[in-house]
Amino acid sequence: MARITAGVATSHVPAIGAAMDLKKTAEPYWQPLFAGYDWSRQWIAQEKPDVVILVYNDHASAFDMKIIPTFAIGCGERYKPADEGWGPRPVPDVIGEPDLAWHIAQSLILDEFDMTIINEMDVDHGLTVPLSLMFGQPDAWPCRVIPVAVNVVTYPPPSGNRCWRLGEAIARAVESFPEDLNVQIWGTGGMSHQLQGPRAGLINAEWDNRFLDLMSQSDDGEALRAIEHIEYLRETGSEGIEMVMWLIMRGALGDKVRPLHRHYHVPASNTAVGHLVLEPMD
Structure with missing residues (x-):
């Protein structure tokens, strides 16, 4: 079976x-950020995933105010x-995995998650930047990708608890x-950042690192799932709500995890950058 x-x-x-x-990755401003992904690139080259289920948010590239799916696959x-x-990024097309994607979609909908099914769309930096960070700049991405888009742009976004539960349902579907x-x-997505208004440039490193601690713990995610939207907004800025998407990943791994790698860097542009690699434990 898939796993x-x-x-x-x-x-x-x-x-x-x-x-x-x-x-520009070797320039003094950027080098410390990219150095934090050196371990991850070596690790993923050894792991060689067949498929990545990539949870991200669209930034008005595939969706606009005419249609706003909470969860889309x-x-x-x-x-x-x-x-x-400013033109598409000079990166390869992303190759999907329709058989597994349709299986997951069917399983999630029968599991009472109302997924929007997307067969044609372009993917923006929310999806391509993570691929670049983990795989560099290859002529073709070395794995197939199933995009899962989450609305964290227009109110109301899904709760952290709902995202965690979606992760659990995705795990059941894959298995x-x-x-x-x-x-x-x-x-x-994330970590703390705000792009506009009086708090533009907000970064809360203390809150970010506590979130990374909670993500790395072996438990049922109660503390993570209990974080309300208003806390994300108050503590991490208007765009910090993107971190609920991390909970989909964490929920899919089960209660017990082993942290393999952690990286935190400030700033990248006006944003705090966080990175974790976790392994599920039986």
Whole structure:
């Protein structure tokens, strides 16, 4: 059967993608950030996942105010990089895994999660920057990808508890798929940042690191699931709510996890960057 063998959490700051595309990763400003992913790149080259379920939020590239799905799953065969206003990133097309994606969609809907099924869409930096951070700049991505898009842009976003439960349901779906596949699940976005208003540039390193601690614990996620939207907004800025997407990844790993790698860096552009690699324990 298919199995989820690891979880990855990472920020998806668009400026990170630009730094890679413009060959600035060795510059003093960027080098410490990218150094924190050296271990992860070596690790994933050894792990060789067949499929990554990549949880991210769209930034008005595939969705706009005409349609705002709370949870959407990509079941297509291929996704092109989105033009976010300055041209598409020079990265490979993302190749999907329709058989597993449709299986997950069916399982989730029968498990009472109302998923929006997407067969055609372009994917923006929320999805391509994490791939670049973990795989570098290959001619083709070395695994297939199932995009799971979450609304954290327009009120109301889903609760942390709902995201955790979705992760648990995704794990059940993967485990019921008969093909032998090495599957990873990634949660992206965050950490603390605010892009506008009087608090623009807000970074709360203390809160971020406590969140990383909670993500790394072996438990049922009660403390994480109890964090309310207002706390994310108050403590981590208007865009910090993206961290609920990490809970989908964490919920999919089960109660017991082994932390393999952790990285935190401030700043990248005006954002705090966090990164975790976790392994489920039997």
